[in-house]
Amino acid sequence: MAHPADIDALQSAFAAQGYVADRDLATAIFLSLALGRPLLLEGEAGVGKTEVARTLSSVLGAQLIRLQCYEGLDINTAVYEWDYPRQMLEIRLLEARGEARTAATRDIFSEEFLIRRPLLQALESRAAEAPVLLIDEVDRADEEFEAFLLELLSDFAVSVPEIGTIRAERPPRVILTSNRTREVHDALKRRCLYHWIDYPNAARELAILHSRLPAVPDALAREIVGFIQRLRGADLTKSPGVAETLDWAAALLALGANHLDERQVEQTLGVLLKYQEDVSAMRSGGARTILAESRVV
């Protein structure tokens, strides 16, 4: 599919894929496509950052290439690596045939022996639609790697010393996400458009819930959203994200709940809260209070 022509088109294309994006987020995504700039998404865990990339790729009909960042991620795992075992075998083979002397090193360092990691895949893609490159949780990678990313995102080219420079014909659509365990370097941010994804408000969360789990009856969905919206205001180590809302709704649906009752809420708290302190705070009365408050509204 071609680019959405304007923000409205993008918003409805996303909605058709089950992603309810607010107007601001849609604007950021639209601009990132239109201006050809990477988009850095920050926000608490579970607000749907990664999902943006996934949805974008299906909206555009493009391949999604994902690079999960972690501490110690290096060029070898992110860009390319030489297939050393195969190279060794090749050398043995050449030796056995008595050609080892005549074969130049370039025979071994050719594309045939190159293992393509996500970033190189994204640059080399020959598909009609440029791929969507998701660089997930960039805050987990080391700062050196960030510096490398910066280079990559400005030129969309990498140089492999033995082969030469590989340049993207069509630059990939880049989405970076960060959970903000540390601040992403300013120079990298400078290349990107930025959007902070907040927890959705009640109306939008309800829309998300309906769109993702149409089987949940409206009354229950409203109760769930009301409860969660209040829960996020409580003093928790980690507030539940949208992902947790969906999991919880699915869990309640599986238990055959028609409305929220205290017992079921307490039984299923583990789906919502992932820290023992939070769960025990809610078990010892917190959940009851919130349930009562959310009923009043």
Next chain:
Amino acid sequence: MVGESSSLQVETPFGTVPVDGGIFLANTLRFARILRHSGLDVDSAQTATFARALALLGFDRRGDVRAAGRAIFVRRREDQRLYLAAFDLFWRRRGASSALGGQLPRIRQDERRAGAPDTPRPEEGDQEVVVAVRAEASSAMEVLRAADFATLTPEESRDAQAMLDALRPRLPMRRARRSRVERSGHRPATRRMLRHALGTGGEALDWRWLRRSLRPRPIVLVCDISGSMERYSRFMLRFAHALQRSGAPLEVFVFGTRLTRITRELRVRSADAALRQVSERVVDWSGGTRIGESVRQLNRRWVRRAVRSGAVVLLVSDGWERGDPELLAREMATLRRSCHRLIWIDPLAARPGFEPVTVGLRAALPHVDEFVAAASVASLEELAGRLRGM
């Protein structure tokens, strides 16, 4: 009127769009300048991107223009507030209607009076906006920065924790025993030069020097996690995490009724993960307090292994001692003798009308090098900035 403004072609992936150049650019630049003066880090590339975005989106929907600017000018969540305030103030002043397009004629008239269409003329009103934006945005930040941790809402405390995570402490340094080989320094690195001279027939061509290097001092943070400290200990451990990430050799202990070493848990990179591990390991969150006994355990078990003589020890507690104050005094004296600096940090001391009257404080204070009141992001930032001199 129309003849005055030059037409500008803006290239977009959807083709070239003609834009009413003079006015359009003048306003974009003026807005960017206001943002910059308000304290946002805005560069010309961003301004150009904003101009392209505007050309693309048009002015029909004010919300879209606002969102576009937000995606382009804002680079961290804390700046959102400032940007939104600036946007609203800037465009409100240009006319009450919500559509920017409707305001263009008015701006045009302004400009005709000014003469040159595409040189943004200094506007007396801009300064007003800058002042208002600064006041609005910075006051929110500064209030949070200076607020006592105990008074924060969950939302605010998340922001405060993010501020602590962004802290870059100036570490206390000490001279290292070994020298490093450098290109300049105090003494020639004869050994290394001779070794390398073997390759050039005994001729030392490449001169190298020895330089005494500085190394960060070890820091030991001992944090009270008893009930009375509950609202602070979480932030103090965030602070510890910031120290740790800055590269200082750091040891962290927590105590309530007994001392627990949590250095290893805190080594995990993310502050959240570290705190989770800590709370799993330490059972006496919010129990009683036995400071003297805990310091005794520190002296007995850890001083030689973890504290070492060059260390700066930061002890965080409100001094609500349930145990024997004599013991506390004795152990504090011992601890002071075995470290470089002993700093007592008391979050409650930041409250108005504070007097060091708790039994624990009175016993301990004669034996500390410095007593610091710290209950907010600002005070911890100040402390982090002063560590180097300690």
